[in-house]
Amino acid sequence: MKDVLEKNFNVIxxxxxxxxxxxxxxxxxxxxWSMINPLIYLMIFVLIFxxxxxxxxxYPLYLLTGLIFWNFFASTTVQVMGSIINNxxxxxxxxxPIVVFPVSILLASLINLxxxxxxxxxxxxxxDFSPGLHxxxxxxxxxxxxxxxxxxxxxxxxxxxxxxxxGMLWESLIPALFYLTPIxxxxxxxxxxxxxxxxxxxxxxxxxxxxxxxxxxxxVSIENWGIILLITGLSVFVGMFTFNKxxxxxxxxx
Amino acid sequence: xxxxxxxxxxxxVSYYINAEGVNSIKQYLLNFGRNKxxxxxxxxxxxxxxxxxxxxxxFLGRNGSGKSTLLRLISGVIPPExxxxxxxxxxxxxxxxxVGLEPDMTGYENIKLTCSLMGYSKKExxxxxxxxxxxxxxxxxxxxxxVKRYSSGMxxxxxxxxxxxxxxxxxxxxxxxxxxxxxxVEKCKNRIHNFKAxxxxxxxxSHSLEQVKSICERAxxxxxxxxxxxxxxxxxxxxxxxxxxx
Numbered sequence: 001m002k003d004v005l006e007k008n009f010n011v012i013x014x015x016x017x018x019x020x021x022x023x024x025x026x027x028x029x030x031x032x033w034s035m036i037n038p039l040i041y042l043m044i045f046v047l048i049f050x051x052x053x054x055x056x057x058x059y060p061l062y063l064l065t066g067l068i069f070w071n072f073f074a075s076t077t078v079q080v081m082g083s084i085i086n087n088x089x090x091x092x093x094x095x096x097p098i099v100v101f102p103v104s105i106l107l108a109s110l111i112n113l114x115x116x117x118x119x120x121x122x123x124x125x126x127x128d129f130s131p132g133l134h135x136x137x138x139x140x141x142x143x144x145x146x147x148x149x150x151x152x153x154x155x156x157x158x159x160x161x162x163x164x165x166x167g168m169l170w171e172s173l174i175p176a177l178f179y180l181t182p183i184x185x186x187x188x189x190x191x192x193x194x195x196x197x198x199x200x201x202x203x204x205x206x207x208x209x210x211x212x213x214x215x216x217x218x219x220v221s222i223e224n225w226g227i228i229l230l231i232t233g234l235s236v237f238v239g240m241f242t243f244n245k246x247x248x249x250x251x252x253x254x
Numbered sequence: 255x256x257x258x259x260x261x262x263x264x265x266x267v268s269y270y271i272n273a274e275g276v277n278s279i280k281q282y283l284l285n286f287g288r289n290k291x292x293x294x295x296x297x298x299x300x301x302x303x304x305x306x307x308x309x310x311x312x313f314l315g316r317n318g319s320g321k322s323t324l325l326r327l328i329s330g331v332i333p334p335e336x337x338x339x340x341x342x343x344x345x346x347x348x349x350x351x352x353v354g355l356e357p358d359m360t361g362y363e364n365i366k367l368t369c370s371l372m373g374y375s376k377k378e379x380x381x382x383x384x385x386x387x388x389x390x391x392x393x394x395x396x397x398x399x400x401v402k403r404y405s406s407g408m409x410x411x412x413x414x415x416x417x418x419x420x421x422x423x424x425x426x427x428x429x430x431x432x433x434x435x436x437x438x439v440e441k442c443k444n445r446i447h448n449f450k451a452x453x454x455x456x457x458x459x460s461h462s463l464e465q466v467k468s469i470c471e472r473a474x475x476x477x478x479x480x481x482x483x484x485x486x487x488x489x490x491x492x493x494x495x496x497x498x499x500x
Contacts, residue, residue, distance in 0.1 A: 014370040022358050090354045094347040094371055095330035249292075251332050252269035 001240065004097045011096060015104035020111050034116040038067040045184045054189050058215075061127040065215045066183035066207050068113075068120055069142075073149050073203065074174050076109040080153035081160050081167055088254035098250055099243065102157050106150045132217035138210060141220070141228070145206050148232045151239030158243045161253045181207055202231040257307035258342075259424060259455050260328055265337035267298040267320075267327055267479075297323045298479045301337070307423075310456040312466035312487060314494045315476035321459050324476065325426050328457065343423030343455070347372065354413070361397035361404075361412060368416045382419040389441070390415035407434050414442055421449055428459045443469065463491050 005012065024030040046060050056062050083101040084091070091098060160166040181203045187195060198204055205228050212220050220228075270292040298320045305311055313321045326332045329345050347354075354371065355364050365386055369379040387397065390411045401409065411434060418425070427446065434442070446469055450456055460466050466473060466487060473490035475483040477497065483490050 010370055010375065011373070014367060018356065018359070018363075018367055022356070025358055090371065092326065092331060093329075093354060095345065096371060248333055249270050252271070 001099065004099060005103060008097060008100050012100055012104045012107060015101065016107035016111065019105060019108035023108070023112070031112075031115060034071075034112050035119055038064070038071045038120075041067055041071075049184060054186055056186055058128060061124060061129055062186075062211070062215055063184060064120070064124060064127065065211055066181075068117075069145065069207060069210050070178065070181065070183050070203075072109065072113045073145075073206075074178070076106060076149050077153045077156060078171060078174070079109060080105045080150070081156040081170060084157050084161050084250065085164075085254065091251070092254055098247060099154075102150070102154050106146065106153070110146055129214075130217070134213050134217045134219055137213040137220055141206070141209050141213060144228055144232045145210075148202070148206065148235045151232070151235030151237070154239035155242040158246050158250070161250050162246070177201075177203065183207060202235070205231060258304055259307050260303070260305040260342075261338070261340040262301050262303040262327075262334075263338040265298065265301040265327065265334045265339055266296065267323055267332060268294045268296050268335045271295050296479055298327070301481055303474065303481065303484070305455060305457070307343075307455055308450075308453045309472055310450055310458065310470040312470035312473040312490075313457065313459045313476065314463070314466065314473055314490060316497065319476040320479040321476055322428055325428055325457060325459060328424075329426055341424075345424045345426060346417050346420075346422035347426070355401050355409060357402035358400055360400055361392060364401055364412065365397075365416055368413075369419070372417070374420070378420070386412075386415045386419050389419075389445070391438075407438070410434050411438060418445055418449075421452060421454060424455045424457065425449055426457045426459075429461070463494065467491065 024033055027033060029036065042060065042064055045063050050059055080102050083105040084098060087101045090096065091101075156166060156170055180198075180201055182198070187198060187204075187208075190198060205224060209220050209224060209228060212218050212224075271294075301324070313324065315321050323332065327334060327339065328341060329347060330341065354368055356367060359367065365383060366379055369382065370376075374382070387394075392408060392411060396404070396408065401412070404412070414434075425446070443465075446456060446458075450469070456469065458466060458469050470487050473485065473487045473494075474481060475490050475494055475497070482497075483493050
């Protein structure tokens, strides 16, 4: 796999750049859309939940730090999921490794996220955010989060070739997952004895991690780093395993 | 013995097709254990073929006889199920009627994208840009337009110009001359002849026996996934004509 990625680095890069360019090509607001989506959510939740006090200090900032990364996860999985079937034409006529397309789309999403982080940072300053050294821990966390997202979406994109139902199912599960992940709420409002259920959701660890480093400006505990590493490894393994297992039969379903 | 570029030994290719054409997990779960999810369908069976450097080979056969699958196999898009496949040399992909073109991007952007998909560096792309522009005869204005506004003829002009910008060792032409006006088809044929003169191996698929005759010396006839005949264009052409009538 590493070989394939190195050899096709130029191809991956140009497909990624193309994807970023195309995503907002026919829209007036362009790249701003990657900000507007979380902003709309932010407004809705602040309006609704600021009354129901959950004991969260600076709720808008709390919400935003979760939303940015949730939005990355949700949009990346959906886009990577379609990356193989959407490029059927190219895959059928050119000898390009299939995995190039999922990787390119992931890269495009990352570029998009990094671009939107600049205005988000300004917005956070408006929301009384004070930067600190522990914020830097968000960088390795983001790398792991991208790997986690990729592994999972690679499995989705492979299975989606055989059954388009996978795509439909995932798209309808996303809103449910949003409410199951502590983005608009916090673990504290749930009784302790149910926490083990919440911890079955790997996303919770990432979102809580981003919260710890950015919103609280504190270090992520060794224990949580361990869990996050484990989840990431597992996701990448599952993704690669699924892809390798079915790779050969993909072409007959394009 | 001449330089053998492509060698197929007892190659089989199969597609896995959804059973009963139902693209859904639900159906499978409902029928659990009673039917298989995918049915194997042989497309190519026991293929033996050797093509030497500099040969021009036409592939004849009815619709669905496996011509395109064979070419995809040779270009490395489809892996063989059984048997051995050996291909040496660079292959130019023949993007059928501009499939690989991105409709929302301009002609220029598409040239850059397709070139990088074909593995050319930015430097090489720059080098070929003028040649592509010239050969396609598309004006600067057209090339600045989104490809979705192109006619099918313009798309095939662009696609042919890009994929043949650099002389490949193996050129695959799959019905690529079906659209485009007479003058452009002539021009494409000339380019193919030039490549041929310079030693490019050419694999040519067309339903028009005339075109095959004008380009190829050798022809291969396929029928329901099997290689029926391999010989000179004239010999194979006769059998092909009979096959069409029967």
